[in-house]
Amino acid sequence: MPFPHAADPRVAPVGDPEPEVAEMLAKTLGDDRGVPLAIFRTMARHPRMMKRFNVLGGFFLTRGDLPARERELVVLRVAWRSGCEYEWAQHVLIGRRAGLADEEIVRVTDPDAPWPPADAVLLRAADEVLDHTDLSDATWAELAGRFTETQLVELVVLVGFYRMAAGFLNAAGVQKEEDLPGWPTGFRPGDGT
Known part of the structure; x- marks a missing residue:
């Protein structure tokens, strides 16, 4: 089970992403208002990893067998x-x-x-x-x-x-x-x- 944390979030979601990151976030799942989900805005702290994570996660949700x-x-x-x-x-x-x-x-x-x-x-x-x-x-x-x-x-x-x-x-x-x-x-x- 997770440890209790002194503060959450430990990694703040990206609030004002650079254009390249904003473009990647626009392709992720969002809430009812179209705001990218917190998982993706947090993972955007490592854009290259987020891009690859989204490929595999997207595969499971939309292209899996x-x-x-x-x-x-x-x-x-x-x-x-x-x-x-x-x-x-x-x-x-x-x-x-x-x-x-x-x-x-x-x-x-x-x-x-x-x-x-x-x-x-x-x-x-x-x-x-x-x-x-x-x-x-x-x-x-x-x-x-x-x-x-x-x-x-x-x-x-x-x-x-x-x-x-x-x-x-x-x-x-x-x-x-x-x-x-x-x-x-x-x-x-x-x-x-």
């Missing part, structure tokens, strides 16, 4: 397990658009919750990669019965990418936009995991 609902189940589990409220909040919204019900989103936070087998194996895969940096033979075989090799590669890299993003968001103290949802009522990240 995994179905959107399954992708978002995995990302929400990673956000929860990483204690990253910013990532959680953004992917609650994306998950809803991908077809996840609010009840399912909250259930992601319960490691003992019952899931249909097709969803349970995805959550188990996320947990195994987070806990062991690997997948068990049983989990791999179950996934391989459903997904192509391309999708399996994507799934494992997806977990790692969003774990990396969570580490950046937590360590930099990126603050979520005020209109975004927080943790589910009565829950705190990592409860029971």
Whole structure:
């Protein structure tokens, strides 16, 4: 779980970017007013890295081979397990658009919750990669019965990418936009995991 910080954000989002950075930020996701999200304005402190980060993140969200609902189940589990409220909040919204019900989103936070087998194996895969940096033979075989090799590669890299993003968001103290949802009522990240 994240450490408490003396001050957040630790890295202030860029407020008045240089033209080249402003052009890159204009291509990122924004809030309802069109303001680039805090993650991108913070990452803009390192424009070359932000550019490459956006390529891979954009791939997962718009060009990946995994179905959107399954992708978002995995990302929400990673956000929860990483204690990253910013990532959680953004992917609650994306998950809803991908077809996840609010009840399912909250259930992601319960490691003992019952899931249909097709969803349970995805959550188990996320947990195994987070806990062991690997997948068990049983989990791999179950996934391989459903997904192509391309999708399996994507799934494992997806977990790692969003774990990396969570580490950046937590360590930099990126603050979520005020209109975004927080943790589910009565829950705190990592409860029971």
